[in-house]
């Protein structure tokens with residue numbers, strides 16, 4: 590279960606982010622998953638379901654998956670082509686000297702979150718910036734008799 594491992598890691602990352610930013614609830618998470626990352630999105634979603642039910646911060650949150658098409662670059666002729674269709678062999682020149690440009694991603698693209706406390710009801714700290722000390726504003730600095 591490759592996917593479960595990733596989700597465990599993902600859930601932990603989201604927990605950390607939530608703790609650091611005082612996030613009480615994560616509404617949705619958008620993941621970018623490459624076409625040839627080896628992740629089966631259905632299993633990924635199952636694992637996500639399993640975890641969101643056990644994590645209050647993630648409860649009810651939505652997982653959105655954006656698939657990134659895999660692209661391979663050919664060293665032989667300098668062209669790029671769709672990895673899924675042609676694999677490691679360049680369809681233009683037949684070279685095997687090719688490498689994956691993208692399509693192996695598994696990254697968090699976006700998190701929609703709710704933070705603790707409304708921005709309105711913390712009217713405590715007003716006044717900190719008013720009536721500051723009279724810093725020298727350049728007055729009467731006239732030297733030189």
Ligand SMILES: [Zn+2]
Pocket residue numbers: 663664665666667668679680681682683684
């Ligand atoms: Zn080629």
